[in-house]
Amino acid sequence: MLLLIRIMLAVFGGFSILLAGFLENHSPEIAPSYHLAFISTRSGYLDYQLYRMRADGQIVQQLTYREPDNRTQRSPAWSPDGEWITFTSYGTQTEIYRVRPDGSDLQPFISPLQQRFFGSVSQPNWSPDGRKVAFIANDAGSPEIFVLAIDSNNIQQVTESIGTILEPRWSPDSQWIAFSSNRTGKTEIYKIRADGSDEKRLTDSPGWNRYPSWSPDGQWLTFASDRDGAMQIYRMRADGSGVQQLTSGAASTLPVWSPDGHLIAYVSEGSGKPEIYTMKPDGSQPRQITRSTGDNVYPVWAPPQREERPPIWVPALVGLLILPASLNWRATFSRS
Template identity: 30%
Template sequence: MTTMKKLNQVILTAGLALAATGSAYAQMRIEISGVGSNQIPIAVAGFADENVAPQEISAIIKADLERSGAFKIIDAGVITSMNNIDYSGWKAKGADALAVGTVAKLADGNYEVRYKLLDTVKQSELSQLGLSPTPQFVRLTAHKIADDIYLKLTGIRGAFSTRIAYVRQDGPKSFQLMVADADGEGEQMALRSNEPIISPSWSPDGTKVAYVSFEQKKPVVYVQNLITRARTVIANEKGSNSAPTWSPAGNKLAVSLSKDGHTQIYTVNADGSSLKRVSNSAGIDSEAHFAPDGSIYFMSDRSGGPQIYRMNADGGDAKRITFTGNYNISPHVSADGKTLAYISRRDGNYQLYAMDLASGQEQRLSDSTDDLNPSFAPNGKYIMYATQAGGRKSLAVVSVDGRVKQRLTTQAGNIKEPTWGPFMQ
């Protein structure tokens, strides 16, 4: 089975399972501010005959590329043929690259989508794809093409076809765990509860989400399979069970439990077996996050105030990582292990920071005052986090250099507790 077919199979099955809840929600609205330091000028042509498909593929591609802040979009109109391209003419219009494509509806109701990415400077072809999506996957196909453009022109894998999970709260007794495309479209409900849902965390293969639910009138850690909808209790010990996070291999989770009197970090198998304590301090240890090498970053107040530490997966001596400010929480490490995102309270404001782990240099990435729950895109180029403005809770995305910022809002309700899903293999 090809990678694309595997991706389609996983997302379709999960999507149908989630859609079985019968819930429909207004999509999120994205506001973009800022651009990258060196935008790549690209012309994205309207795909020939794309009006036969349920979504306009070229418009989705343009929106993805624009949202990234890495590209300057040049209007190209509609190009009906992918052959006999006037490279010099497009270069004269300021485009270093040109994306063209065609769409055809097949007899079986599916679509044939063809695309080419052309280098107008070298007058050569950079990439081409031929895809045959079902109607449900036309939007995903557009995201995959945008991913291909991002990779070919930046050298970094695109994350437009990934998914996000978050909690929507529509009232004091209305909580939903939601799953959506990375651009907020295709929003579907995975769980509804009258009690709070917090701390969702994607499994490395993108088929499961761990989270904390208060439906038993206390915090309990669950893992939910998005394909089968089956749920497994991972931690329901005496006291608080919180902050699940997956190991890189997906066979274990780290959780924070207070069963021994004060909150410490434990590891547990993905089926809820073999609970093992791995942190040991007289204070509070919580908010564990696995780095790609299997080590664990976590928050501890063992030094008198909450700071971020690192320890091996099986525990042992912990090394303090943050030293600036007296309140640093919610560590999250990028997929390449080079950057740490966290929330720091300074001058009374809770804001998003990023630290280069090699040099220890940090940078403030947000201008808001009440930020929470940072989560990296799987390519490490963007961070999603929860924020609040005007009394409304929403999601925000910022590039790791702080130049590109997005805000994702809804017309009603609050959205919070975001987690960015992995690349689908």
């Protein structure tokens, strides 16, 4: 089956250009302009540092280093505008830092006063509207979710419960936060409104259920679970229904959706140690992205930048057709 795509480009005023071509109807590859941040020990044993790479695994750049403060890193998160990568930094105390995507301007993200109040802060996650950052802080010894308002610098506590709470993840509409908690004696996935109301438990199974990640349309959550033995990746509807297992075999964890919803990046030990892979949202077409002497974990997609959009994800007979974001365009589709 061939797919005929006609694309109208409004270039100069009322002038337009019509592009048409017959394209094979199959799934696209990863756009080279997409990037992932991740944590790796490739620089040394237990030296967990922040890296950036193209989404096809090429052009790897180290962004943080152990010296001079003897720090290791975890849990990266991009700001929605792509200007910063925040992450958990472990040194004399657990803090949240931020750095530019080129490795410059490394600095603490939480103010010294706020840091002294909480003592330990970790696992930052930006709301998609860019207005807030959720994070974990130890409140009287119990890890809870707090939200920092970027404009006002005010901090609000969202959860208050017995047990450990981890991995806050914002929904695409910035209204909900998914997280994992062991408050019932089992580690389950929950969601709660950003104001702390309307909490709902989404999973109910033996073992661990962790690392929730929202699909870009807000309809699905992926997560990792060892309910059937080894840790594997599952997906479920945003209300907890329709659970489907996506991976099998070697242990897999830390799933995260690409911004366009076409792929899920995750960590698998299929090669004998933790490496980053991608797969389709239905679990098909697994592909290994990293190959190094160290562990590669905590993948997180960069947001699509203005100059990277569309891209129009169309695999043509002559390659991937990508339109510049500076052009206005519309596309119509017909089959022949």
